[in-house]
Amino acid sequence: MTSSLRPLVLAVAGAGVISLGGLTWLGRDLFGAPGNAGGRASLLDLLEEVRQSPPDGGASPTHSAPEKALPPPQAAWRAPLGGACQADPALRARLAGLAERLRYDTVRLRIDPSNYGERFRRDAFGQTLDTTPQVVVLHETVFGINSAINTFMTPHPRDEDQVSYHTLIGLDGQVVEALDPAKRAFGAGNSAFNGRWVVTNPELAGSINNFALHLSLETPLDGENQGGSHSGYTAAQYDALAVVLARWMRRFGIPPSNITTHQHVDLGGERMDPRSFDWRELQVRLAALGVLC
Numbered sequence: 001m002t003s004s005l006r007p008l009v010l011a012v013a014g015a016g017v018i019s020l021g022g023l024t025w026l027g028r029d030l031f032g033a034p035g036n037a038g039g040r041a042s043l044l045d046l047l048e049e050v051r052q053s054p055p056d057g058g059a060s061p062t063h064s065a066p067e068k069a070l071p072p073p074q075a076a077w078r079a080p081l082g083g084a085c086q087a088d089p090a091l092r093a094r095l096a097g098l099a100e101r102l103r104y105d106t107v108r109l110r111i112d113p114s115n116y117g118e119r120f121r122r123d124a125f126g127q128t129l130d131t132t133p134q135v136v137v138l139h140e141t142v143f144g145i146n147s148a149i150n151t152f153m154t155p156h157p158r159d160e161d162q163v164s165y166h167t168l169i170g171l172d173g174q175v176v177e178a179l180d181p182a183k184r185a186f187g188a189g190n191s192a193f194n195g196r197w198v199v200t201n202p203e204l205a206g207s208i209n210n211f212a213l214h215l216s217l218e219t220p221l222d223g224e225n226q227g228g229s230h231s232g233y234t235a236a237q238y239d240a241l242a243v244v245l246a247r248w249m250r251r252f253g254i255p256p257s258n259i260t261t262h263q264h265v266d267l268g269g270e271r272m273d274p275r276s277f278d279w280r281e282l283q284v285r286l287a288a289l290g291v292l293c
């Protein structure tokens with residue numbers, strides 16, 4: 001929320017409480033919601049919500065959710081990961097060894113609290129939410145991994161600057177856990193997945209952050225630009241990625257069809273990441289780890 005808009009919204013919410021006696025849900029969610037990038041509702045939209053409040057005053061948070069509870073139309077995700085029960089024994093052994101090493105060879109950060117939040121148990125319309133991660137979104141860092149880490153460690157008072165992923169994977173395969181999966185990373189602003197988003201602030205568009213895990217791959221040097229492609233990711237990155245994903249899939253019951261990209265979930269049409277991602281490299285490794293069967 002911009003500081004210039006906040007007094008206006010307060011005035012609208014306050015007027016609603018006085019005149020209709022029951023718009024506390026609007027005020028509560030406006031104040032309680034953490035930062036979330038995305039499109040902003042106009043004042044007209046907010047006034048429309050005031051007008052549409054139920055005549056009984058709307059004290060119950062279960063009044064019908066506005067159309068904003070559903071995202072705009074979006075293509076369904078066609079998962080590139082298919083069923084595969086034939087595992088390469090040598091690859092399986094290599095990845096099992098890596099999984100063991102990563103138990104102690106994972107860097108764990110304490111990023112600045114302004115860059116993430118808690119997972120919401122109710123949306124802006126009072127609907128109960130499942131806080132279990134259900135989707136994994138793949139990203140790339142564009143610049144080096146240390147640049148991303150510095151960004152996450154830096155306090156960002158303005159909502160639009162706040163960003164985080166749960167996990168980063170360096171070109172050398174180093175796994176960096178930036179945020180516990182239980183927390184809500186600010187990885188994709190205006191976003192949806194297969195007809196779902198979560199609106200946590202009626203002033204803003206929804207996003208998938210409340211039910212997503214975000215993982216970002218370090219971009220190779222030749223990708224530090226806005227080009228459409230680069231030389232791709234290393235075998236060490238695909239190895240570590242598969243191990244992390246397999247762990248999340250088992251722990252949270254996430255199906256392979258719910259592993260997607262920032263490019264796909266982004267509703268603004270501006271994101272391309274992760275560019276030059278090779279799904280076959282991931283497929284063969286996840287098959288070896290036994291999570292595609």
Ligand SMILES: [Zn+2]
Binds near residue numbers: 138139140187273
């Ligand atoms: Zn991204």
